[in-house]
Amino acid sequence: MSSTGAPPKPPSADDDGFKKELVTLIPHLRAFARTLTGDPTAADDLAQEAMMKAWDARASYQMGTNMKAWTFMILRNQFYSEKRRSWRQTQLDQEAAERTLVAVDDPEAPVALDELRQALKTLPEEQREALILVGAGGFAYEEAAEICQCAVGTVKSRVSRARKALAATLERGGYGRDGKAAGDAMRSILADADRLSGARQS
Amino acid sequence: MINTKETNPRPDAPASRDQGLEEVRLRQQAIGVKLRHMFDQVVNEPVPDEFLDILRRADERSSTKEGQ
Numbered sequence: 001m002s003s004t005g006a007p008p009k010p011p012s013a014d015d016d017g018f019k020k021e022l023v024t025l026i027p028h029l030r031a032f033a034r035t036l037t038g039d040p041t042a043a044d045d046l047a048q049e050a051m052m053k054a055w056d057a058r059a060s061y062q063m064g065t066n067m068k069a070w071t072f073m074i075l076r077n078q079f080y081s082e083k084r085r086s087w088r089q090t091q092l093d094q095e096a097a098e099r100t101l102v103a104v105d106d107p108e109a110p111v112a113l114d115e116l117r118q119a120l121k122t123l124p125e126e127q128r129e130a131l132i133l134v135g136a137g138g139f140a141y142e143e144a145a146e147i148c149q150c151a152v153g154t155v156k157s158r159v160s161r162a163r164k165a166l167a168a169t170l171e172r173g174g175y176g177r178d179g180k181a182a183g184d185a186m187r188s189i190l191a192d193a194d195r196l197s198g199a200r201q202s
Numbered sequence: 203m204i205n206t207k208e209t210n211p212r213p214d215a216p217a218s219r220d221q222g223l224e225e226v227r228l229r230q231q232a233i234g235v236k237l238r239h240m241f242d243q244v245v246n247e248p249v250p251d252e253f254l255d256i257l258r259r260a261d262e263r264s265s266t267k268e269g270q
Contacts, residue, residue: 019257027247028245031245034244044250048252056260135233135234135237136241166233170233189232192232193231196235
């Protein structure tokens with residue numbers, strides 16, 4: 001690296017390390033944002049804003065602590081503060097967002113994934129995020145509690161309620177998809193999970 | 203339904219209830235697999251260039267700020 005005569009910057013080795021770690025977290029931030037917003041474009045905007053916030057706040061981050069949980073918390077706070085500001089607009093955009101979600105779906109993606117996305121949408125927000133963090137993001141209950149700024153017991157009960165509600169919804173296919181027999185969604189999820197775990201083992 | 207033709211080896215834990223619990227467990231497991239799959243699909247997408255561009259610009263921005 002060539003120095004161009006700028007005054008010596010304070011701990012830039014720390015900045016480099018921080019940035020490297022932040023870059024590895026981008027895919028995870030995108031995935032979490034996608035589950036919160038349900039819309040790929042809005043999700044990337046949110047993930048970018050969260051990434052910038054994390055970068056600007058890097059002085060307050062202690063290297064060696066859980067950066068993934070820290071950035072997820074930033075992203076989540078960003079999501080809810082924006083949402084509060086523009087909840088009216090969000091409602092107006094809801095229909096458009098749902099159309100987008102369907103439109104960008106990979107036509108070859110197994111039906112089960114779409115069923116799951118639809119069913120997830122029927123969960124209360126706080127249950128959905130708890131389930132995603134623990135069930136998909138690989139966070140411990142304690143970490144999820146930190147991210148959601150609530151008690152560990154609260155996260156546990158939210159995850160448990162989310163799991164039950166999700167199974168029940170998939171079981172009866174009760175989220176208003178036409179022409180589907182009850183239990184179809186669950187059947188395709190079961191079949192697809194078998195396929196996936198089979199592929200993983202072989 | 204009670205099946206009278208077979209004797210239940212464990213009367214305190216009827217086979218039908220065991221099956222029910224096993225069913226619930228399997229379903230939760232399947233949902234878990236799909237949840238991770240859904241999340242990982244996005245994680246495995248290539249990161250749009252915008253993200254790295256933004257970080258690069260942020261870097262320049264903060265170094266010009268400090269240069270003033």
